[in-house]
Structures are given as structure tokens and as C-alpha cells.
Amino acid sequence: MTKYDLESxxxxxxxxxxxxxxxxxxxxxxxxxxxxxELVLLEKLYERVLTEQLPERAITSEVIKGWHRQWLGVIYDxxxxxxxxxxxxGDFHFAAVGRIPALLKALDKDCLIKWTPCTDLEDEELIxxxxxxxxxxxxxxxxxxxxxxxxxLLADVMATQAGFGTLDYSSWDENKEDYFAAIxxxxxxxxxxxxGWVEKAFNG
Numbered sequence: 001m002t003k004y005d006l007e008s009x010x011x012x013x014x015x016x017x018x019x020x021x022x023x024x025x026x027x028x029x030x031x032x033x034x035x036x037x038e039l040v041l042l043e044k045l046y047e048r049v050l051t052e053q054l055p056e057r058a059i060t061s062e063v064i065k066g067w068h069r070q071w072l073g074v075i076y077d078x079x080x081x082x083x084x085x086x087x088x089x090g091d092f093h094f095a096a097v098g099r100i101p102a103l104l105k106a107l108d109k110d111c112l113i114k115w116t117p118c119t120d121l122e123d124e125e126l127i128x129x130x131x132x133x134x135x136x137x138x139x140x141x142x143x144x145x146x147x148x149x150x151x152x153l154l155a156d157v158m159a160t161q162a163g164f165g166t167l168d169y170s171s172w173d174e175n176k177e178d179y180f181a182a183i184x185x186x187x188x189x190x191x192x193x194x195x196g197w198v199e200k201a202f203n204g
Contacts, residue, residue, distance in 0.1 A: 017029040024076055025074065042071055054157065055157065060112055071146065072145065078144060082143070092180075103136075115129035118159070131198040139186060172200075
């Protein structure tokens with residue numbers, strides 16, 4: 001597969017889906033059916049990563065790509081690959097495609113290798129580590145699909161490495177606008193609001 005094939009596959013929609021479902025190996029045309037398939041596979045990924053493959057060394061962007069491939073590889077040809085299309089949420093644009101490789105290297109150096117495995121972090125340092133890593137990952141948005149769910153898996157792995165269980169994201173889901181505003185503040189290096197959301201997730 002060339003980079004041109006990859007770009008084409010990431011922009012194509014499944015025939016008869018009315019441009020609601022990305023082209024996929026399972027030929028799913030309904031978004032509700034795709035949501036269910038992705039959820040079932042995500043649950044299997046969580047079981048594998050948290051119980052069988054919990055990283056004992058530093059997590060890297062390549063490890064995260066592997067998670068993405070394990071999760072969505074049976075659905076999408078481009079699972080585990082960096083996205084080839086620019087993406088936005090409303091008026092907010094995530095990292096441009098051409099910047100993704102360099103930004104992932106920075107994520108490795110400044111966050112993942114710095115803090116993981118999270119075995120010797122004090123509680124406040126752990127909250128800071130999870131918050132900054134989460135913000136930076138979301139701002140890069142390296143994948144065509146599933147960035148939010150992979151970012152939560154990453155946070156859960158970091159918390160598990162530190163001796164905590166998986167986090168409770170209900171407050172994030174109930175306050176989506178405020179949560180995303182906290183993500184956007186990370187562009188200016190302000191991670192305080194996101195640290196607040198991460199602390200809520202730790203406390204349930």
C-alpha cells in the first residue's frame with residue numbers, strides 16, 4: 001500500500017452508507033452497527049492490554065499504534081497508521097498531517113518516555129503526567145478514527161501502571177464542552193483545567 005492508497009482509503013466511505021461510515025473490511029453500512037463492532041473490539045483490546053500486555057517499560061507512540069492496529073485491524077486497512085487527512089472538530093483544527101511524525105516524536109520524548117512506566121510517581125505528579133499526555137495526544141490526533149478512545153486507554157494504562165484501576169470518565173462525558181475547552185487550553189501550555197478533569201476521573 002502506497003501513501004496515496006492510504007490517503008484514498010482514509011477518505012473513502014462505505015458504499016450505501018450515505019457517507020456515514022468509513023470504508024471497511026466488514027462492509028458495515030450503518031453507524032450504529034459500526035459503533036457496536038468497535039465497542040466489542042475495544043473491550044477485547046482492554047482485556048489484552050491491561051491483563052496480558054501491560055507495558056512494564058516506557059510506552060511509545062509505536063506501542064500505541066500497535067494498540068490501534070489490534071483494535072481496528074479487522075475493520076480498517078489503515079488501522080495503526082498515522083492519518084493522511086486533516087481533521088477538525090467544529091472550528092478547531094487538530095495537527096496538520098505533515099506535522100504528525102514530528103509531534104509524535106515530541107510526545108515520546110516529552111511525555112511518554114519521561115513519565116512511563118508510571119511506577120514511581122506521586123499522586124500529583126501522576127495526575128499531571130496523565131493530563132499533559134492526554135492533551136498532547138488529542139491535539140496531535142494521530143489516527144483517522146478512535147483517537148479519543150485510544151487516549152483513554154493510554155490514560156488507563158498509565159493509571160494501572162501506578163497501581164490504580166481504570167479511570168471514571170463520566171464527568172468528562174457529562175461536560176463535553178468544558179472538557180474540550182480544557183484540551184484547547186493545552187495549545188498555550190495551560191494544563192491546569194485538564195489536571196482538574198483527570199483528578200475527577202481518578203476520584204470517580
